[in-house]
Amino acid sequence: SQQGEEDPQALSIQEGENATMNCSYKTSINNLQWYRQNSGRGLVHLILIRSNEREKHSGRLRVTLDTSKKSSSLLITASRAADTASYFCASTSSGTYKYIFGTGTRLKVLA
Amino acid sequence: DTGVSQDPRHKITKRGQNVTFRCDPISEHNRLYWYRQTLGQGPEFLTYFQNEAQLEKSRLLSDRFSAERPKGSFSTLEIQRTEQGDSAMYLCASSSPVMGQDFWEQYFGPGTRLTVT
Numbered sequence: 001s002q003q004g005e006e007d008p009q010a011l012s013i014q015e016g017e018n019a020t021m022n023c024s025y026k027t028s029i030n031n032l033q034w035y036r037q038n039s040g041r042g043l044v045h046l047i048l049i050r051s052n053e054r055e056k057h058s059g060r061l062r063v064t065l066d067t068s069k070k071s072s073s074l075l076i077t078a079s080r081a082a083d084t085a086s087y088f089c090a091s092t093s094s095g096t097y098k099y100i101f102g103t104g105t106r107l108k109v110l111a
Numbered sequence: 112d113t114g115v116s117q118d119p120r121h122k123i124t125k126r127g128q129n130v131t132f133r134c135d136p137i138s139e140h141n142r143l144y145w146y147r148q149t150l151g152q153g154p155e156f157l158t159y160f161q162n163e164a165q166l167e168k169s170r171l172l173s174d175r176f177s178a179e180r181p182k183g184s185f186s187t188l189e190i191q192r193t194e195q196g197d198s199a200m201y202l203c204a205s206s207s208p209v210m211g212q213d214f215w216e217q218y219f220g221p222g223t224r225l226t227v228t
Contacts, residue, residue: 004153033216042202042221044219045216045218090153097159097161097167098159101153101156102153104151104152
C-alpha cells in the first residue's frame with residue numbers, strides 16, 4: 001500500500017486530557033499536513049509542517065516532524081468533545097502532485 | 112456557500128453500469144484532486160488536474176476510470192462497468208497556489224458515496 005501508517009488506530013480519552021497520534025511515511029517529503037474528518041464537516045485541513053521544520057504550533061495543536069525517522073506526531077492539548085473525529089496525516093514529495101494519506105487515528109473524547 | 116460541492120451525494124448502481132460524478136471546486140482554484148476512500152482507510156489519490164490538464168493519474172486507476180476538467184472549472188469522474196469493489200466514497204478537493212510557498216491547502220467536498228450492488 002502507498003499509504004502511510006498512523007498509530008494508534010483508535011484512541012479514547014477524557015475531556016481535558018491531551019491526545020497524541022503518530023504518523024509514519026515511506027518516502028522523502030516536501031511537506032506533511034494533518035487533516036481532521038468527521039461526519040459533520042468532512043475533511044478539514046488543520047496544520048502544515050515543512051520538511052525543514054521540526055515543530056509547529058497552531059492553537060491547541062502541536063506538530064513535530066522527524067525526517068530521519070520518517071515520522072510526525074500531532075498533539076491536541078486540553079481536548080474537547082468536539083475534537084472527536086478521525087485524524088489523518090498527508091505528505092507530499094518532490095516530483096509528484098500526490099498527497100499520500102495515512103490510515104488515520106480515530107479519536108474519541110468523552111465528556 | 113463557496114466551498115467545494117459534489118453531486119450526487121449518494122449513488123446506488125448495479126454492477127456493470129456506468130456512473131458519473133461531478134465536482135465543482137472553489138472558484139478560481141486551479142488545482143483539483145480526486146480521491147477514493149473506503150471504510151476505515153485514509154483517502155487514496157486517484158488523479159490531479161491543474162486547470163484543464165490532467166497531470167497525474169494513480170496506477171490504482173484502471174482503464175474503467177476516467178476524469179475530465181474540460182474548461183478548468185468543474186470536473187467529472189466516470190466509472191465504466193462498475194464492480195462491487197468500486198463501492199467507496201469519492202472525494203474531490205481543490206486548492207490554489209500560495210505565492211512563495213510550495214504547499215497548497217486542500218479544501219475537500221462532502222464526497223459522493225457509491226454503492227455497487
